[in-house]
Amino acid sequence: MTEWLERHIPKMVLAPSFAAVLVFVYGFIAWTAWVSLTRSRLLPKYEIDGLIQYERLFNAPRWDTAMSNLFVFGTLFILISMVLGLMLAILLDQKIRTEGVLRTIYLYPMALSLIVTGTAWKWIMNPGLGLEAMVRGWGFESFTFDWVINPDKAIYAVVIAGVWQASGFVMALFLAGLRGVDGEIIKAAQVDGIPAWRIYTAIIIPSMAPIFLSAFIVLAHLAIKSFDLVIALTGGGPGYATDLPATYMYTMAFSRGDIGQAASSAMVMMGVVFAIIVPYLYSELRAKHD
Amino acid sequence: MTDATLAPATTASRRNWSRFALRWTLFTLLGLFALFYLMPLFVMITTSLKSLEEIRTGSLIAFPREVTFDAWRTAWSEACTGIQCEGLRPFFWNSVVIAVPAVAISTMLGAANGYVIAQWRFRGANLIFSLMLFGCFIPFQVVLLPMARMLGLMGLAGSIPGLIFVHVIYGIGFTTLFFRNFYVTIPQDLVKAAKVDGAGFFRIFWSIFLPLSLPIIVVTVIWQFTQIWNDFLFGVSFSQAGTQPVTVALNNIVNSTTGVKEYNVDMAAAIIAALPTLLVYAVAGKYFIRGLTAGSVKG
DSSP: OHHHHHHHHHHHHHHHHHHHHIIIIIIHHHHHHHHTTSOOSSSOOOOOOTTHHHHHHHHOHHHHHHHHHHHHHHHHHHHHHHHHHHHHHHHHTTTOTTHHHHHHHHHGGGGSOHHHHHHHHHHHTOTTTSHHHHHHHTTOTTOOOOGGGOTTTHHHHHHHHHHHHHHHHHHHHHHHHHHHSOHHHHHHHHHTTOOHHHIIIIIIHHHTHHHHHHHHHHHHHHHHHOOHHHHHHTTTOSTTTTOOHHHHHHIIIIISOOHHHHHHHHHHHHHHHHHHHHHHHHHHHHHHHO | OHHHHHHHHHHHHHHHHHHHHHHHHHHHHHHHHHHHHHHHHHHHHHHHTSOHHHHHHSOTTOOOSSOOOHHHHHHHHTOOBTTBOSOSHHHHHHHHHHHHHHHHHHHHHHHHHHHHHHHSOOTTHHHHHHHHHHGGGSOTHHHHHHHHHHHHHTTOTTSHHHHHHHHHHHHHHHHHHHHHHHHTTSOTHHHHHHHHTTOOHHHHIIIIIHHHOHHHHHHHHHHHHHHHHHOOHHHHHHOOTTTOOHHHHHHHHHHOOSSSOOHHHHHHHHHHHHHHHHHHHHHHHHHHHHHHHHHHHOO
């Protein structure tokens, strides 16, 4: 008996967590997938009725706005954060004595709640009293910076706050990567008289390809899940000009009482995440086996 | 002839000068970026110390002429979050009461799971690990609806135990990942030798693995605390008036439409809500960064 127990204890320790993940992750995904195929409104119904929710979703102008916002926000957020992060990492890698302090400053936004970030930037970008008023006060009377309340520009305001929050983190990733590059190769290139910028573009940056990939994955993941930032900064407005899939899903689930739409939009979000994550995980696992 | 002898000297001084110019540009750029990252924090702090009158008449980045802590007092104990006007204080404590047990439980579970997966491999353990890992990447929107129903069935809807439960469940994936990746670097011969000496599963964990685990415990606790304290999605979905965490209350204060917009109170409230995680970052930033990179690079 004790021997049997001793042999099976590891499994028994792992079992509750594994069961919880099975039910609360995979079971729940199945539930959401099922409900997304029904006519559920305020209460879930369980009779499958085809793809009607997805048809409604893709015909909804508001979902259309949410998806194109995700595309615009995601592209700019990822691109600017990567460029800025790489630049900061290279600048910091020049044997700066104050590196520790600067790194701390660049990275602290990552410790903040996105609600805090959104609240701060909402105040800074407030046209009547924030940056706009400040620059006008310096004598530039025609200066306008009303992005947060301008339906055509509000999504770019979200990009600014998002980049501010995440670019320091990308910097940290790249800096770790730069430090990991083989010093011998760089020394050899320096001896050969190759200019510093060529060493970066031809040797160092190409060797950091895996870090570009992980930075991209993390940022894309953050972009798709973006919810708090939009809620705090623009509330999805003006109107629904800055709606993202996450805010659309939340509105349908908790203020419109449209469970079918909430479920189908959540499934589409998961599809987008998996389209990015699965090839990455797959290649990672394969790399380990090879 | 003269040209030939002079040339090296001039190139050397030119190189010196251009190195100086380059260095100077470098520091200017780094300084400007530091200002960009610090500006919102600076504006938050200075705005929170100004009177409303001074906010209306002064500039965004001006230092306060007269420092007043009224906004802080209001934000802490008087500001309205909807119909309730008790400030952030009760919600700040809600967040503490949610975060502390959720961090403790999910860290302990992660340690046990990581220990099993890394050191007591059995058939299927890798599959289980992959399935748990995968759960880290799902957008939580996909579990919001069924979780709301499940919490209702369990009688935990809108309650603090309910939020603790949710944070534990969706934290297990990451905590297991952290501990597994740490324990996998410890040679398996250690367990074998201990078994020969007659030590069992728990004994080996308590006397060999746990004493080695301090760094990874710190990383995991910091990661989980930051995640849970800063959470908004679960907080806003599964709480009700009175059980909301501080992030939800902050958002309610900022977006409450009654009365005059008090920007200084908003900023004070934002700093109060950010203080615990900022403090953790200031004290243990190294471990925070390690968690961030471990969660992403090795994911």
